[in-house]
Amino acid sequence: MARQVAAVVGILALMTGASAYPQPSPDPAGGVGPAVIEGLAQQPATTVAGPPRELVPTRPGTATIRGRVLAADTGLPLRKVQVRLSSTGEDRSPARFENQLTTTDASGRYEFGELPAGRYNLTAMKGGYVSFEYGQRRPAESGKPIEVRADQTLEKIDFALPRGAVITGHVLDEFGEPSANVYVAPMRYHFDERGRRRLIPAGGATTNDLGEFRIFALAPGDYYLSATYPGEFGDSNDRAAYAPIYYPGTPEVDLAERLTVASGQTVTDLSLTLLPVRTVRVSGTAVDSEGRPMPGFLVIEPSRSKVADMNQRMALVQPDGSFTAGGLTAGEYRLLVRAEPMLGSTEQATASAVITVGGDDVTGVRLVAGKPSIATGKVVIGDARAAQSLRPSAFHVVTIPDEEMTGALSHDDAQTPVNDDWSFRVTLPPGRTRLHVFGTPGWNVKAVRSGGIDISDVGLDVKASEDLTNIEIELTNRVTETTGLVTDERGEPVRDYAVVIFARDRQKWGSPSRWVRTARSDQDGRFKIGGLPPGEYFAYAVDFIETLATRFALGEGETQMLKLKLHTTP
Template identity: 30%
Template sequence: MRAATIVLVSAFVLVVHAQQPPRDAPHPTTGSGSIRGRVVAADTGDALRKARIMASAEGARVDPVFSDADGRFQFVNLPAGRYVLSAAKAGFATTKYGARRTLEQPIAIDVADRAAVDGVDIRMPRGGVITGRVVDDLGDPMMLVNVTAGRLVRTGGRARVVTAGSSMTDDLGEYRISGLTAGSYIVSTPGMAMVLGAGVSSASAPVFYPGGASLTQAQPVAVHAGDEVPSIDFTLTPQRMPRLSVTVTDANAAPVSGLVFITQLARTSFGPIDTMQSFGIEGGGPTTIPQRPGDWIFIAQGTQGSAIVPLVVGSDDASLNLVLSKGGRLSGDVVFEGANAAPAGQVVLESVIADLPADFRAAAVVGDMKRDRTFEMTTLAGPREFRLRTAPPGWVLKSLTVQGRSLLDGPVEFKGGENLTGVQAVLTNRRSPLSGTVIDRDKAPVRVYSLLVFPEDRTLLRNPSRWIRWVRPDQNGRFLVDDLLPGDYLAIALDDVDEAEWLNADYLERMRLRATRVTLGTGEPQTITLEIASTP
């Protein structure tokens, strides 16, 4: 049997990436603008002292400030820009200005040169708390078990849990998750491995409250502002873990050399939304690891190629052969529309495995633009989606094409050996800003609302992050969507938006008949006035 070394990897994200020059940390910036306001309790209006307030804007680094005894704060010497403020204080939920819930978009504050913006009140709700206890099958407390509370979010029809808070159990098996905004939470624990001697002999399976083994069996826990929800308890039952023999070979069935990184994704009825672990194997194996039963996707990356293999693991021991192939290759040029020279800043294109959450970058492949404006991606395997990871400020990806075929409108399948040359990535700063105001039925201005903008063409909804926008107005009630590409859109102003559903076609379909059609030309700013609609 060939010897192999297994290396545990603590990082959640594995990225195949050409070496990049180090990015400089942003330097503090100064200007002549200012923001002044107060931090108050949302329920009583009482001033909150010693709250920590952060201000962020593109291209600006601003040091945090603290509220005084009257809850007042101020930021001075700010450069012009659109700022998002957030406040944090023990006993309260971290709050962004204008956002009523954790995932709601905030209200941005426009600051012009030499302008003073006053009256910015951040209303902080009291934080909700979830407490409970984790014990084993004999009732003994389990220490150092991680318990998480998350919100269920759908994007493009795929669901995932976004973690809102977590806590480790203490020596009594007790945990406390604090600082939660009002809402419904999925509470779960990933379980814990039982280590005996040199190997793992058993483990407790993940549990979703009140005791289910999968997300479909989870019962949401309702949390109200300032309330504590006790007795959200878990019992973890150790069970024998099947042993999985993993072998990594090349296309000629020869064991590979070097370190191979492997990521495991759990597949559920919601899609691949969870990971058990990432690890590395030095040498081709076979190597035996404990493996929780379930429906899995294994993603392997090494210097000799990559592999993506689905596997269903039952209660019996199993084997897995990961055959690395060089995968596909894609190369081409970057074109800056309307620019004679490349703007200052780095351009990085990214390819990710289709049907994974947008922020999950396991087995991502990236291509950095070189000095001659060319780029290259290698080891492309499986269904791939392409997007822009990094670009100079103000520039967006307009198109990515090869021989007239768009690579942005759906997954591109790579089975190995493909060589796509002549790919053209067009970046543009000729965006089509959409701005305006909102009124009610009596023609009175509305200052607090949400705006949804989405494409009229239903087929484009398959790429929600590229075509759908949810924005909030500024402090004066004006909205601005400044990163849209030319095209036909539908716009609707609502008093509220479901933050868990807004990136889904079925949710937007309910808005279609009441929305206003807007056609945006290349680089042609447009200003409109919308009448607010009630949330369906």
């Protein structure tokens, strides 16, 4: 246990951004406890008026990062490796955000020059090899950031890419004949952005005319192999179809066989046989809040699936508001229609319903959209002097629906530019929705208020046909930052670790949460986490964060048996 958990040294009370700030001093006790984040005194939020100043173009940087990419198994240099550099976003006032790509030469060397001082992530990618971030030790782990100062040159920022695993096989139909154009995907359990543990594809391949597939560059680990026959867009007269299956040939993901592959391993000659099923149609109409036809796009997906993006269907809603979609098997589905002005809709709106499909066609489904809700308000700035250099049009108000399907079908105005007087007007879908602002680096959302109440974490409860006014989004350039070092039980510095910082208040541990952050140490053994809201936190240092941790829920009277995997550090 001592090897896996280390004391955090130098967790500060998080500082708000200032022109100069002290470096953290080591904590002799090396204890782990709450850290207090307090904001500096600010003037009341100010709505900025008057013509903004033009931004001055930033000059090229003076830092350089270079290194080599080698094959992990042979140590030989790899040519034509794509290396991508991107800003981490942890700096409070970056000169600019970087996103660059270069390719290694015959000696496996790469270089990024004219970089501004800051923190960066580097990723190396080459066909047949597992893509890795710099400092990554395991496939399920994030990489280490690189921090570079002005005029500094960092050498030997090297990668060792492991060879990817390969899975090959063939897909047959019920008559034992090869089946072409079947999509075969290795799937792994991950937590999605909403905190749900789901099977998510990790690449994939389509079968050829001989029914053969070959999946390459897989990271070592456990997979479940799925095979999905291509579905038609819209309706089909063919009532015979094939259900999605999982190796070795079951339609139930819970009965699928787990495949474990090692680095560079090739698993050959897997065979999957498609299962024919009878499908049904769903038909109905979609109308807007005035009862008018609502042409647009219809998306149908299983409402309680453990698997992401499986068995999803799409269709058009016709100009008369009618829709028909085929190819559905028995189960519960969520239907969502998004109005599309280009197809003739008079207003931007969405409508949804949940249906249960059995052995017969489902007809007469009626989807009715509520009147679109409009939210209006202003962006306010705490520091009026600093705001004079900002252009309102550089900022965009973004709507983030809690409902996954609604978010996927958001309209283009989900990102709305702020007006010259710092006002905004956005269309909101029904349901719980959060507002955020993206724009000039170094500025973060401090609070979102509705009626004077802070709703930053809970969002707006949007009801159909109800407009919302006097929304206030406050921005600040006084962004918090936490940095520090980690020592082991002997007081020796630890260079390779991960840090978890989370609010002391358990009510703020939901997913997603701006109150919970993780970070890896950089090349010098320091960690940095920026942008946490002011408050009290706990910080924890661990050797390795297993991103595939098992999360589960218990219903009333329910019993579950869990199979957990113990991870130890060699």
